[in-house]
Amino acid sequence: MTELARIPLAGVIGHPIAHSRSPALHGYWLRRYGIKGHYIPMDVTPADLAHVLGTLPKLGFVGVNITIPHKEAILGIADIITDRAALIGAANTLIFRKDGRIHADNTDGAGFIANLRQRAPFWNPAAGPAAVLGAGGAARAVVAALIEVGVPEVHIANRTRPRAEALRSDFGAKIIVHEWVQAANMLDGAATVVNTTSLGMTGKPDFRVPLDALNPRAVVTDLVYAPLMTQFLIEAAAMGCTVVDGLGMLLHQAAPGFERWFGIRPEVDDATRHAVLGA
Numbered sequence: 001m002t003e004l005a006r007i008p009l010a011g012v013i014g015h016p017i018a019h020s021r022s023p024a025l026h027g028y029w030l031r032r033y034g035i036k037g038h039y040i041p042m043d044v045t046p047a048d049l050a051h052v053l054g055t056l057p058k059l060g061f062v063g064v065n066i067t068i069p070h071k072e073a074i075l076g077i078a079d080i081i082t083d084r085a086a087l088i089g090a091a092n093t094l095i096f097r098k099d100g101r102i103h104a105d106n107t108d109g110a111g112f113i114a115n116l117r118q119r120a121p122f123w124n125p126a127a128g129p130a131a132v133l134g135a136g137g138a139a140r141a142v143v144a145a146l147i148e149v150g151v152p153e154v155h156i157a158n159r160t161r162p163r164a165e166a167l168r169s170d171f172g173a174k175i176i177v178h179e180w181v182q183a184a185n186m187l188d189g190a191a192t193v194v195n196t197t198s199l200g201m202t203g204k205p206d207f208r209v210p211l212d213a214l215n216p217r218a219v220v221t222d223l224v225y226a227p228l229m230t231q232f233l234i235e236a237a238a239m240g241c242t243v244v245d246g247l248g249m250l251l252h253q254a255a256p257g258f259e260r261w262f263g264i265r266p267e268v269d270d271a272t273r274h275a276v277l278g279a
């Protein structure tokens with residue numbers, strides 16, 4: 001088969017993978033733009049990851065998304081790692097280059113910022129400190145992105161304090177670490193508030209941090225998008241805050257990969273949201 005005749009293949013690798021919304025999202029964009037290509041969910045164990053990645057390009061894959069639990073381990077397999085993926089310590093988007101090398105990038109932070117800018121257009125990162133709940137993998141991308149766009153300080157509380165301390169070591173003096181039990185207090189004066197924990201997600205424990213100290217002018221966002229309106233966002237909205245759900249981050253982080261693999265920058269709009277929610 002010639003290169004031109006090849007139907008481009010992409011997909012998402014995780015373990016497990018059945019819950020992923022990425023196949024519905026990329027499948028929708030492929031249909032919308034009339035592209036002859038396929039996007040496939042692949043359940044791959046950590047032990048098989050390197051072998052699978054060596055084989056996929058030979059089958060016509062142009063790249064893949066990487067999700068839990070492989071986002072950190074992939075940095076030990078990829079040949080070229082972007083600065084932001086190295087800083088975050090994880091990658092979510094791979095491009096299989098024609099020279100055989102694997103290029104790894106992390107688009108979570110850019111997706112996070114693009115979602116805020118789209119859904120809260122007046123949001124000004126420099127308006128005041130940010131408060132970030134959680135210090136897991138997603139938090140690292142969020143914190144890197146917040147600092148890059150000019151947030152003056154980032155207050156972080158995490159149940160396991162050393163993970164928050166690690167963020168301070170990696171990202172510097174703009175990070176201020178708080179005890180998890182003090183998380184409610186760090187909301188006082190925050191202009192941007194982000195839940196990066198899995199609390200409030202369907203099937204996970206409830207989000208129980210009291211929100212009394214929230215400033216009604218704060219922009220409040222949750223990375224959890226199942227349910228779309230989490231209890232955290234419902235309570236923040238009731239206090240007058242502008243709230244932004246986490247679905248847009250998922251959509252925006254996916255757009256650069258789609259563009260590199262299939263040649264069209266896809267639109268992230270209401271039709272895209274509905275397509276993913278209805279899938």
Ligand code: NAP
Nearest residue numbers: 134135136137138139159160163196197198223246249250
């Ligand atoms: P992760 O690395 O496993 O981190 C999980 C975070 O939640 C950690 O901060 C963890 O604290 C905290 N946590 C879990 N259970 C807790 C509990 N019972 N009490 C207090 N804190 C608890 O996961 P991740 O990759 O960062 O993902 C975090 C969430 O973001 C998930 O819900 C994921 O679906 C979502 N996410 C959304 C997007 C998007 O595009 N919208 C992208 C990435 C992730 P410890 O450190 O103490 O365990």
